[in-house]
Amino acid sequence: MIEPIIVGLAFVAGLGFRRAGMPPLLGYLVAGFIAGGLQIGDAEVIHALSEVGIILLLFTIGLKLNLRELLAPQVWATASLHTAIVVPLTAAMLLSLPWLLPGVAEVETSVAWMLAFALSFSSTVFAVKIFDERGEGAALHAKIAIGILVVQDIFAVSYLVLSAEHAPSPWAFALLGLPLLRPLLAFFLKQAGHGELLVLFGIAVALGSAELFDMLHLEAGLGALLFGVLLSNISKSVELYKSLINFKDIFLTAFFLSIGYSGLPSGEMLLVACAIGLLIFLRPLIYFLLLLTFRLRARTSLLVGLSLFNYSEFGLIVAAMAVKGGQLPAVWLTTLAVAMALSLFVAVPFNTHVHLLYGRLASRLQKLERSELLIQERPVDLGDAEIVIFGMGRIGSGAYEYLSQHYPNKIVGVEESADKALKLRLSGVSCVPGDASDRDFLERADLHKRKTILVSLTNHSENIDVVKMLQHLDYKGKIAVVSRFPDQQEELISLGCITFNLYAEAGHGFAERVMEEMS
CATH class of the missing domain: 1.20.1530.20 (Na+/H+ antiporter like fold)
Structure with missing residues (x-):
């Protein structure tokens, strides 16, 4: 059995490194050397x-x-x-x-x-x-x-x-x-x-x-x-x-x-x-x-x-x-x-x-860099899209489907998985492969043409990094970002973003869907 003190030690050390802006795994390493030295566990x-x-x-x-x-x-x-x-x-x-x-x-x-x-x-x-x-x-x-x-x-x-x-x-x-x-x-x-x-x-x-x-x-x-x-x-x-x-x-x-x-x-x-x-x-x-x-x-x-x-x-x-x-x-x-x-x-x-x-x-x-890059490394064109969606998972794809009804031919999705981007294109979705956290990609994206950017990536820290990079590149349009917890929502609001809390506002979206079917 693992002594509770080891679990507590790992948690405290991991939390300390996380508060210092470092991954918790360094704390686990330190905790391991301490536990090994003291022969705990x-x-x-x-x-x-x-x-x-x-x-x-x-x-x-x-x-x-x-x-x-x-x-x-x-x-x-x-x-x-x-x-x-x-x-x-x-x-x-x-x-x-x-x-x-x-x-x-x-x-x-x-x-x-x-x-x-x-x-x-x-x-x-x-x-x-x-x-x-x-x-x-x-x-x-x-x-x-x-x-x-x-x-x-x-x-x-x-x-x-x-x-x-x-x-x-x-x-x-x-x-x-x-x-x-x-x-x-x-x-x-x-x-x-x-x-x-x-x-x-x-x-x-x-x-x-x-x-x-x-x-x-x-x-x-x-x-x-x-x-x-x-x-x-x-x-x-x-x-x-x-x-x-x-x-x-x-x-x-x-x-x-x-x-x-x-x-x-x-x-x-x-x-x-x-x-x-x-x-x-x-x-x-x-x-x-x-x-x-x-x-x-x-x-x-x-x-x-x-x-x-x-x-x-x-x-x-x-x-x-x-x-x-x-x-x-x-x-x-x-x-x-x-x-x-x-x-x-x-x-x-x-x-x-x-x-x-x-x-x-x-x-x-x-x-x-070599003069001729691999195909998957070459710049992609976002066209004349006024709305860009970073992250074409369930949330991003749902946003694309809804917005395309109101702004046809003015939306493009960006998906970091090239295979998934290809599948979406074959299904009729305007989607290009790209990494939203890639500074090179953003610099070549003609941001001045884009009125709104929706950010729906895997985790909150990645979303924040993209927002800060867009602001550093002097993007003047609106930035909308998905959040999951109140503290994340507050951080995004402080950065001037439109934010949608998935958990808090899910009921509202559910009710809207029911009303659509009833009308």
Whole structure:
């Protein structure tokens, strides 16, 4: 059982960092080191809960994964080239430690290469958490980053299979028939309804698939990812994803707590952890240059690179295997845990203020772009529309349908998911792919032509960022924004926005609909 003091400690630390304008996950890391240092709680229970969090994370990634996106060169080639560049650099640094830090024991060549391979990966947990908090899960840069992480996961699983004590079970070949289960899984998903059975179904499939792969001596997380893919692009897969988000986030809190339970290294190895942590600054630069080479914009390249600006939990897994096999001293496990924690502390501020950072560097970075960009990176035309709707989810689409009756041919929707934008266009909706939080997009949108902009994005913080960016670009028209809670509504009103509170005014909209049908 988890002691209440750990939950309270995580809450207080997370709240403190949130009040300071930082993501709560940094607070969870601090709470983990405090709890580990004071030996509060059961480390094995925390670790077990963190594994559940990672399994749910991979399952939800699978639910939204488009396998075709992994075949894009900017995904698989970038991941491969990054590994080919970073591994030798990291191995060279590890082998040079006795010269860089006199007194540090020499690292065996084989161990250095193994650790360098493990340290070449970035944290899937961190990237998904950051994108969720910024409401950018469907944006192009998020899809590219997640795709790179999935390719890295494939590298990781291949390594674990090759280095495992037991070869995969002969029954593993039966997994080639997994696609045959898709109709059955889709049937049960439909029968689960919309309540707790839907959540229970998702958790059961995620944990059950992980256990199945573990029994076959395969990586458990790979099972969760693949079963998520099996359920993707089904009518209820989006609803299942949304129903599991909060559960995933709660269990992932245990993951960040568990890092602290590895303990703190000695002073000597703490210097090693810092040296490894400094090496992380090369990562976003390498990603940035590689992605520019594959004809992505500077903004996309920067956002992807900074989201991968950390070390992965996979490094701890490899280190634990090496310690168990006697290839690595146990002190390296805590050293890598501290290095990973340091990389997260470095990455969070950059990702928290990434849009502000790009705004300051945009003119310089854009000079590095290729002359011919990918099709999905080229500017889109909003035409002569006087009303623009950012976010074509249920609310945005409903607003479009209503307003188009009164202002025909004067409305355009903007949707960050290119696939969804295409589906809407095919259904007769005037919609273009675009990211409302993209400063470049807004600068090219001929804002002086637009009389009203409706903002209905994933979360409140993203809506606020878009409003402030529009005002900074001196937009003179009316801005209408969706809110969900009274404090959000007050903040938007203070910014001069028209605001609609979904919960408070839902009854009014319901009554209007009834009156329309009665008349």
